[in-house]
Amino acid sequence: MHADIVVLPGDGIGPEIVAATLPVLEAVASRFGHRFSFAEHDIGGIAIDRHGEPLPAETLEAARKADAVLLGAVGGPKWSDPSAKVRPEQGLLAIRKALGLFANLRPVRPHPAALGASPIKSELLQGVDIMVVRELTGGIYFGDKTRTDTEATDLCRYSVVEIERVVRSAAALARGRRGHLTSVDKANVLETSRLWRDVATRVMREEFPDVTLEHQLVDSMAMHLLSRPRAYDVIVTENMFGDILTDEASMLAGSLGLLASASLGAGRVGIYEPIHGSAPDIAGKGIANPYATILSAAMLLRHSLRLEAEAAAVEAAVSSALDAKVFTADLAAAGQGVDTRSAAQAVVERLA
Ligand code: IPM
Ligand code: MN
Numbered sequence: 001m002h003a004d005i006v007v008l009p010g011d012g013i014g015p016e017i018v019a020a021t022l023p024v025l026e027a028v029a030s031r032f033g034h035r036f037s038f039a040e041h042d043i044g045g046i047a048i049d050r051h052g053e054p055l056p057a058e059t060l061e062a063a064r065k066a067d068a069v070l071l072g073a074v075g076g077p078k079w080s081d082p083s084a085k086v087r088p089e090q091g092l093l094a095i096r097k098a099l100g101l102f103a104n105l106r107p108v109r110p111h112p113a114a115l116g117a118s119p120i121k122s123e124l125l126q127g128v129d130i131m132v133v134r135e136l137t138g139g140i141y142f143g144d145k146t147r148t149d150t151e152a153t154d155l156c157r158y159s160v161v162e163i164e165r166v167v168r169s170a171a172a173l174a175r176g177r178r179g180h181l182t183s184v185d186k187a188n189v190l191e192t193s194r195l196w197r198d199v200a201t202r203v204m205r206e207e208f209p210d211v212t213l214e215h216q217l218v219d220s221m222a223m224h225l226l227s228r229p230r231a232y233d234v235i236v237t238e239n240m241f242g243d244i245l246t247d248e249a250s251m252l253a254g255s256l257g258l259l260a261s262a263s264l265g266a267g268r269v270g271i272y273e274p275i276h277g278s279a280p281d282i283a284g285k286g287i288a289n290p291y292a293t294i295l296s297a298a299m300l301l302r303h304s305l306r307l308e309a310e311a312a313a314v315e316a317a318v319s320s321a322l323d324a325k326v327f328t329a330d331l332a333a334a335g336q337g338v339d340t341r342s343a344a345q346a347v348v349e350r351l352a
Contacts, residue, residue: 002035003305006066008059008095011045011079011088012278013288014072020290020344021070021297024317027351028301028310039066043095044074044088044278054091060098068304069095069271070297073278097137100265102162103169104134104242105299106275108229108249108259113322117254117331120226128229128252131177133170134242136263138162139192141239158192158238163199169264170236171208177233182214184221184237184245196238218245225249246275255330257289260296262303270304272296287337289328290344291318317350 007022009015022038029036041059048054054074063069074088108130115122135158143155167183174181183200185193197215204213216224218241224231225245229252237245250256256276263271274292282288295318302311326346329337338346 003067006069007040008043008071010072010074012283017290017293018072021293027348043091045079055094068300071273076280101263102137104136105262106132106246114254131234133236135166139239174234180233182235257330262299272300317347321346
């Protein structure tokens with residue numbers, strides 16, 4: 001097949017990890033007989049520098065027309081002045097919203113060879129296979145904000161429709177997995193969470209009676225995620241809780257540099273990006289872990305291009321590289337680790 005992929009490297013380590021991932025997609029194209037075209041555009045801090053705004057119209061236009069979007073990361077100290085009028089992160093939020101990508105899939109599957117990199121005991125990690133579905137276009141991220149000299153507010157708002165559609169996405173995934181859905185909220189305090197719980201309960205009863213539903217409060221979920229991670233199959237939660245819980249969950253896998261994501265909506269186009277940020281502390285050094293971006297590219301193949309065998313081949317190649325202990329610094333013993341390009345090269349070789 002032929003696919004048009006928009007590439008948004010962004011800031012910090014974004015350009016490095018994206019540059020390491022494109023050869024992996026090229027290797028998939030040549031092995032399976034596809035043709036992928038890549039068109040690079042600006043988003044985030046670099047877009048502020050070049051165009052004065054974090055999401056230029058031409059970037060959004062290109063993304064709308066593409067089959068899929070591969071994104072690196074946005075943000076950095078250069079654009080983090082609290083008094084700045086625009087921030088790189090606004091570009092990321094705006095493109096997710098504009099493309100209607102309400103469901104953010106974040107798989108957490110610790111790899112046997114990387115268990116040593118996790119601060120959690122290995123016996124708790126064996127067999128862990130969680131899919132977190134984070135609501136991505138609503139909640140406190142998108143509510144009205146106010147600021148005076150003496151106070152500030154952020155409004156958290158959710159509609160029934162916003163909750164229904166993300167619960168349906170998560171439940172459909174659970175149906176194809178182990179048939180268990182955990183909905184996470186703070187219904188003992190927040191009205192939006194009480195609505196969330198009511199809607200989730202009704203959708204599951206009416207439409208997914210074959211999938212078991214469990215509710216968890218987000219604070220105790222933060223604990224259970226580390227103390228009994230094997231108990232979870234699919235977790236669905238609102239925007240900010242999902243952001244926080246998945247950085248926590250990355251420690252089950254051993255590194256933030258291993259967690260991929262797919263942001264999906266009603267159509268086929270999706271954004272595929274690692275869950276980590278732009279890591280300004282290591283930007284430009286060529287040592288960032290490219291696996292999260294490569295695994296995001298695998299999700300791109302699966303969800304936007306419907307190339308399941310190709311997606312599985314990329315995942316198997318990463319898995320085999322990890323088996324061979326091709327570790328970047330975040331996974332390796334102190335003072336060791338291969339560079340970004342060598343790790344990506346190990347994946348390309350295994351795909352050839
Ligand atoms: C993520 C990031 C973003 C978010 C930031 C960069 C806006 O942390 O994708 O998890 O909070 O969604
Ligand atoms: Mn995050």
